[in-house]
Amino acid sequence: MKLKPQTALIHAPRKAPQYINTIQAPLYRASTIIFENTDALFDRHWTDDYDYSYGTHGTPTTFTLGDNMAQIEGGKYCLLAPSGLSAINLVNSCFLSYGDEVWVADNIYGPNMEHLRNLESRYGIQIKVYNSIDVESFQPTPKAKLIWLEAAGSVTLEFPDLVKLVKKAQAHHLLTALDNTWGAGLAFNAFDFSEEHLSVDISVHALTKYPSGGGDILMGSVVTRDQKLHHQLFRMHAIQGIAISGDDAAQVQRSLASMRIRYEHQSKSALYLLNWLKTQNTFAQVLHPADPENISHPFWKATCQTEQSAGLVSVIFQPEYEITTVRRFCDALQLFKLGFSWGGPVSLVMLYDLKTMRVLPQQHLQQGVLVRFCIGLEDTEDLIQDIQQALKTIT
Template sequence: MKKNAQTALIHAPRRAPQYIQTVQPPLFRASTIIFENTDALFNRHWTDAYDYSYGTHGTPTTFTLGDHIAQIEGGLYHLLAPSGLSAINLVNSCLLSQGDEVWVPDNIYGPNMEHLRNLQQRYGIAVKVYNPLEVESFSPSDKAKLLWLEAAGSVTLEFPDLIGLVKKAQAHNILTALDNTWGAGLAFNAFDFGNEHLSVDMTVHALTKYPSGGGDILMGSVVTRDQHLHHQLFRMHAIQGICVSGDDVAQVQRSLASMQLRYEHQAKSTIELLNWLKLQPQFAQVLHPADATSAGHAYWKEICRDGHSAGLVSVIFKPEYDLAAVRQFCDALSLFKLGFSWGGPVSLVMLYDLKSMRTLEHSHLAEGLLVRFCIGLEHPADLIHDIQNALQRFSD
C-alpha cells in the first residue's frame, strides 16, 4: 500500500546505513526512544548499564560523555546534571534525611552551603562546619551521614588534609563527596590517592568549567565506583527528572580532547602571575596551593600529580584599601572580565568580602578584601600588564 505523502514525511522508506566511524561520536536527540518490540520493552531494567528507555535516562550521546568523565576521574559510574550545583543538590537530596548530620568545610562552595541551610531549616538536617586544614575539627557524631570535601577550597584555595579527613570519615562509616571541579580529574585521582590508595565515595564536577572550556555550557556530573551508591543516586536522578541536552553534551564531548592541554596551559600561566603578584606592594597575601606560603601547600604537594594546579589565584588587598578602592581596581581591568566561573578562554575577576563568607576564624588569612583571578588563554604577559595598569590607576 502506497503511503500518503504526509505519512511518508514521518516514516521515510529509506535510511542511510549507520555504521561509519567519525572523530566525534554521533549526536542523539531524544525524548521518546523507540522499542524494537515488546520483548525489548519489558526485558529491561532501569539499573541496566545502558538503559535506553526514555531521554531522561540517557542516550548514546549522554552515556558516551558520562563514561568519558568517569574514566578521567577514575570512577566507574556516572550521572549528568544540568549544572554543577544541580549535581551537588542531587547528592544532598539523595543521601540526607531528617536528623542526619552533614559536615562541610568552612571554605565550601557558597551555593552548596545555601542548599544545605535550606535543608536544615525545612527538614532538621544538622549542618556542621569544620576547618579543612585540621582533621580534629571534624568531630562527627553517630548521626553523621555525609562529609563534603573541596580540593582546593572555594575562593581562598586552601588544599585540605584530604588523606586525614577521608581516613577519619571511613573509620566512622561516613560517606565522602568531593567537589572535584578544581582538579577536574587531572590534578589527582580522587578514587586512588596517597600511599594508602585512598578513595572518596563520590565526586561532583562542574563540567561547566574545564570540560566545557568555552564559558557557554552549563553541566555537572556525579561519579562513583560503588554500584549500590550509584543506584541510589540514579533513582533520585530519575525521580527528580534530571536530564541534560544532547546538543550541550556533544559540545562538552568535543572539548574534552583539549581539556588537559588547556588545564596545563592555564595552570602554567597562573604560576607566572602568582610569582609577579607576590611582588606587588598593594597585596597583603597571595593565595595558591602551589605556593609554599599558602595554607595546605604540604597537602597539595603530597596529593597532586606532577605539581598540577588549576588556573585560579586569589589576592588579599592590604586593609587600607577599602571596598570603593578595590571596586575601582576591578573596574579598571580590561582583559580580565568581571564574572563568575572559570576554565574558559577569557580571564575573569571577582571580588569577595571574606567576613560574610566564613563561619570559623582563620589566622592564616590576612585582613582585607579578596579578589580572585581566573586565568584564561591570554598570554600571561598581557594579563600582568592589565593588572599593572589597574593597580596604577587606582593607586594614583
C-alpha cells in the same frame, strides 16, 4: 502499504545507513526512544548500564560523555546533571534525611551551603562546619552521614588534608563527597590519591568549567566506583527528572580531547602570575596551594603529585584599600572580565568580602578585600600588564 505524502514525511520509506566512522561521535537528540518490539520493552531494567528507555535515562551521546568522565576521574559510574550545583543537590537530596548530620568545610562552595541551609530549615538536617586544614575541627557524632570535601576550597583556595579527613570519615562510616571541579580529574585521582590507595565515595564535577572549556555550557557530573551508591543516585536522578541536552553533551564531549592541554597551560600561567603578584606591595597576601609559603602547601604537594593546579589565584588587598577602591580596580581591568565561573578562554575576576562568607576564625588569612583571578588562554604577560594598569588607577 502506500503512504500519503504527509505520512511518508514522518515514516520515511528510505533511510540512510545509521552508522559511519567519524572523529566525533554521532549526536542523538531524544525524549521518546522507539522499542524494536515488546521483548525489547519488557526485557530491560533501569539498572542496566545503558538503559535506552527514555531520553532522561540517557542516549548514546550522554552515555559516551558519562563513560569518559568516569574514566577521567578514575571512577566507574557517572550521572550527568544540568549544572554543577544540580549535581551537588542530587547528592544531598539522595543521602540526607531528617536528623542527619552533614559536615562542610568553612570554605565550601557558597551555593552548596545555601542548598544545605534550605534542607536544614525545611527537613531538619544538621549542618556542622569544619576547618579544612585542621582535621581536629572535624568531630563527627553518631548522627553524621556525609562530609563534603573541596580540593581546593572555594575563593581562598586552601587545599585540605584529604588523607586524614578521609581516613577519619571512613572510621566513622561517613560518606565522603568531593567537589572535584578544581582538580578536574587531572590534578589528582579522587579514587586513588594516596599511598594507601584512599578513595572518596563520590566525586562531583562542574563540567561547566574545564571539560566544557568555552564558558557557554552548564553541566555537572556525579562519579562513583560503588555500584550500590550509583544505583541510589541513579534512582534519585530519575525521580527528580534530571536530564541534560544531547547537544550540550556533544559539545562537552568534543572539548574533552583538549582539556588536559588547556588545564596544563592555565596551571603554568597561574603559577607565573602567582610569583609576580607576590612582588606587589598592594597585596597583603597571595593565595594558591602550590605556593610553598601557603599553609596548605604540604597537603597539595602530597596529593597533587603531578604538581598540576587549576588556573585560579586569589589576592587579599592591604587593609587600607576599602571595598570601593577595590571595585575601581576591578572596573579598570580590560582583559580580565568581571564574571563568575572559570576554565574558559577568557580570564575572569571577582571580588569578595570574606567577613560575610566565613563562620570560623581565619587566622591564616590577612584582613582585607579578596579578589580572585581566573586565568584564561591569553598570554600571561598581557594579563600582568592589565593588572599593572589597573593598579595605577588606585595607587
